[in-house]
Amino acid sequence: MSSDIDWLVVGSGFGGSVAALRLAEKGYDVCVMEKGRRFDDHDFAENAWQADRLLWAPLAGLRGIMAMTPLKHVTVLSGVGVGGGSLVYGNTLYTPHSDDFYRHPQWADLADWRTELTPHFATAKRMLGVTTFVGEGPSENLLAEIAGDLGCSDRVHTTDVGVFFGTPGVTVADPYFDGAGPARTGCVRCGQCMLGCRHNAKNTLTKNYLHLAERAGVRVEAERTVVDIRPLGAADGSDGYAVTTQRSGAWIRRDRRTVTTHGVVVAGGALGTTTLLQKLREKGSLPHLSHRLGHLVRTNSEAIVAVISDDPDADLRTDIAITTSVHPDDQTHFTNNTYGAGGNAMGLTFGPLTGGRLRILQFILAVLRHPTRWLLPSRLRDWSRRSVVFTIMQSTDTALRLRRGHFGLVTTDKGDGDLPEGDLPIARRIAESAVRHLGGHASTAVTESLLARPTTAHILGGAVMAADRVHGVVDRHHRAFGYQNLLITDGAAIPANPGVNPSLTITAMAEEAMSHVPEKSSRADGAQRTHLEAAR
Template sequence: METMENVDAVIVGSGFGGSVAAYRLADAGLATVVLERGRSYAPGQFPRSPAEVGKAFWDPSENLYGLFDVWSFKGCDSVVSSGLGGGSLIYANVMLRKDEKWFVHEQALPEGGYEHWPVTRADLEPHYEAAERMIGVRPYPTEHEPYSRTGKTQALQDAAAQLGLEWFRPPLAISFGTHTGAVPRPREPLAEPPYPNLHGVLRTTCRLCGECDIGCNDGSKNSMDHTYLSAAAHRGADLRTLTEVKGVRLRDGGGYLVDYVRHDPETGRREAGSIGCAKLVMAAGTYGTARILLGSRLPGMSRALGTRFSGNGDLLTFLFNTKDRDRLRPLDPGGAPVITSAIRLPDELDGGWGRGGYIEDGGYPAFVDWTLRGLDVPGSVSRAAEFLWERFLQFLSGSSDTNLSAELAELTGGSRSVGTLPLLGMGRDIPDGVLALDGEGRLTADWTVRTSRAYFDRLRTTMQRIADVLDADYEDNPLWLRERVISVHPLGGAPMGRHPGEGVCDGFGEVFGLPGLYVADGAALPGPVGANPALTIAALSERMCRQMIHGDLDPGAGAAGGSAPTEGAVDGGGRAEDGTSLSFTEEMRGRYVAGASDPFAGEQGERLAFRLTITIDDVDRFLAEPERRAVAEGWIDWPGGGGRRRVERGRFHLFVPDDDGSGRKEMRYRLHFTDVRGEPRTLVGWKHLCEGSPTHVWSDTTTLYYRIHAGHPEEDEAEGPALGSGTLHIRLAEFLEQLTTFRTEGPDGLTALHRFGRFFLGELWDVYGPDDCQPVS
């Protein structure tokens, strides 16, 4: 029998979420494999000729293994990517943070239900910053030549000024200069990053060709293959292309099995395979992740799977016969990146009216003018018109072929259209769509513009006003005639939530009821970002990985917004209204012996460690009450339980009398968690402080004896037989670090810290005397 391949982590997809996870997990030392269905594209390999573009679509059933995957659903069409780097290969480089007040909590939706984000802008701020540093972003450099003369940038700025709208230059993931701080100049070789580029091809600065959305052949776009994925490969991640995941299963003994097919474009053959892992990150894009999870039918999956779908308010329109700033010549939308500037429409949440959004200038490269061939020739029927007619007949006949890649592969033609300025809109549409599988296993999406009509009308009206100011002719895209939109930002389908009734995964992307399974792409978003979603997806993945690796993040204010208090809030863990809280962090390491009930049996067994933040919500109350109870939050790292597991509920008691009446005192720990198989587990631990020689103070206060039990027994419940036991220790270096972690919040912080310190030392003085004792179980 062939041995199954097993690794620590498998990541399905290599877009913004998957690439971040690939680097962070590999950097943490996990054996990490990335499965990407598409090819790798080095600079110079993206298709450009009509013949190449005709094959640049993804539909293996038609022997197409290209970059673009085009979908048609009820109410919307979508264009997504297939290639190493995912959507970063074909997006327009905009890296905007989600507006702070657009992280809504229980905002009612028009036809029932609500939109709720279990994370806040504050939760994501450090992770936004990390992603921006790693990718490298800066606004379009209009302060330098030749960038200051870009016609479409000036046009949108002028229109915004006359209409009293907010105009700005968003951060772009483009290298305009050879290195950070360099003066921007086109076509100059880029400085080498601290890690080798996985393509091994020279990259140059942006040459202002407008080819961002069809793959940058100069490497000036800071796409994920040039940034996170190159860093991941340098750290040992195994990046496997042309490997399409078909389903996931539970693995016997814990973890997951991932079933895939390996494509060979030369022969058309497909080779099936499977790989096992303890941690599985779904990052195949909104459609890919939803289709895989829906088809896999994993037990315990939330009924929210498939819900909260939206197109992020995407709307494409056109301004024809647009003139330059001097109104003398037709505006050329080329000679710049696809997007250089934006107008922000305020939301009712931040002082505007209705649901907010953005309007961004668009562009296209001159060489693709042949795709517009018939549009400028009176009396001829262009291939684009033929395509729309075929779509109309398809609509009338009820055909349900939702993948249009093969059909679009035939859509090539040519001509020139000077003075045409595309406008790209996006914003907070209504996330009330549903993704599902039809009887033949094909993905469907039930979403229409109807419930978002007010938002789209506002967006279109603003675009029409921009056309009027620029003395241009406004036109909707042809699909709008049938109330359809084209979305390049599909979101939702496996949304975050506070509990399984609300979402598929929690605020860290971990799927409810399926520990070790994560969602790290647009599918996890419970509603529209409003702005371009790439940076928010990357930041959420950064936060997910931080929690996965270190387990030291607070769930955030969004997790409890609008709901009953969490267990931690009921029992402590936050500062009392008029009191002073105190917290410190403790890290211990040691061994676990499976099947042993005696934690003093020795040090043989597998490793186990934890890192806890102990929080006393009110120091005065804590010192006065006999049980001296505090909240313990953090993680337990136990390979036998699936690696690093979050403490779901933790209790700590300081200097409580031993139950046997001996006069000994204990520090007690009770930590509830769930192993990788979804089984509830509880670590019950204690430190003995025995009357005796003061020389025992160090060993007694830095040695924890513990047992692990099945279930989540409370302190007044019988724990049942131990699954295993062991001892943990604090090393001197970790103890010295622990001393630096003490924090207070509230009035009289320093006084509270001194009171706690005096109490702690006083208790030690009271305990230790001339008599020694042996620890008892």
């Protein structure tokens, strides 16, 4: 059965961008559907008060790069736009080190994953331009002092990041792909990476995988939300699929369109992929998807705390968003996060640090004890300059179940493992140590402060890899059980908490998955790929 295109990719984040490029290299005609908008460097927010450029809530007219999704057990931060999470993440690209990840029972019997993924991690690092940050300042010194308090001074190091440092502010010809990539500009060290890089220095996917993919003929359609994927002919999709999209966030004039395709790669982020596929299974479009869909949703066992100095002259900003990492034990990793000069509005999302029982009462008492600290607008003055946010991640085996509740609203339940904790003891120790060295006061996300609901920027799982459909959603090659040519290559397929920022892991696993897709025989001469050899 003929199709309009060979492959359609849902989403343009780390998993989708890898799929788009590698399929194009293999000679396929590829189209990417991205629900967010396309950003040029000058389109990003100059500061966090510009909500329309920073936040994604299209029904409210906000079409920025970050979505905030409150769920019953966790608040999820995720990236939106052409380039996905790479637009808003903190540049950090780490290889997991813990056997908790590589030997998790969910996938340990399928391969020796540490060995299997090693070459793909190397490829991902080359493609994303990974380098090690060099620099030192008050924030970095603070982490060294905290590590000393935790007894792990020998486990502090600067971060591996995807940033072009070069000469600050100087634009040069493509430094990564022998001229096949775009010109780049040396990092000016403004520290506003998580608001979107306005200076052409951050190695977002639009500067590597997506740039090369579009050069190879891949078409990227922005602000198109996929609402249906339905097999053509054979029920298992072997005859291809009809994919329907509409304008993102449209109330009227949704401009629905349908395209037919030989195969589909779903890579809309762990939350987006899982909820889309659940909807399609329930409505009968993809009824044979495994009933494990929505299980084993991971949060990287994450907690976020902050410390704000009471010294009005304090300056804790860093050259880039995340500069330093500490590994206090084999399961735990934490970093510093700052927003440069433009993040003051982020202070609105933080409240008093609470823990244990009666959190609402603790919150109220903290506000009553220090009303000027928490109630006056002046508390946001120079918040970004005076604060350090700590992201704590663990490879422990916590999990949630994601499901569609009443009226199709997404909610969470207790999963197969323990629930992610809303009050990690190590997070409290880090905050207390920081306050001792810095002065000031500790804080955490308001939803965690009031409701013991942790916040994660690293949601994973929901359509995880397994040996069979009884235990998971995709097989060892990321192919959905029950269907032909239906792949899932984003964080939804990851079966365990990596314990570090997962962007590099998603990229490497997508590389591994795409290595098993055969070349398109009718284009085996590779004519379209001659200019892409440098990307390998």
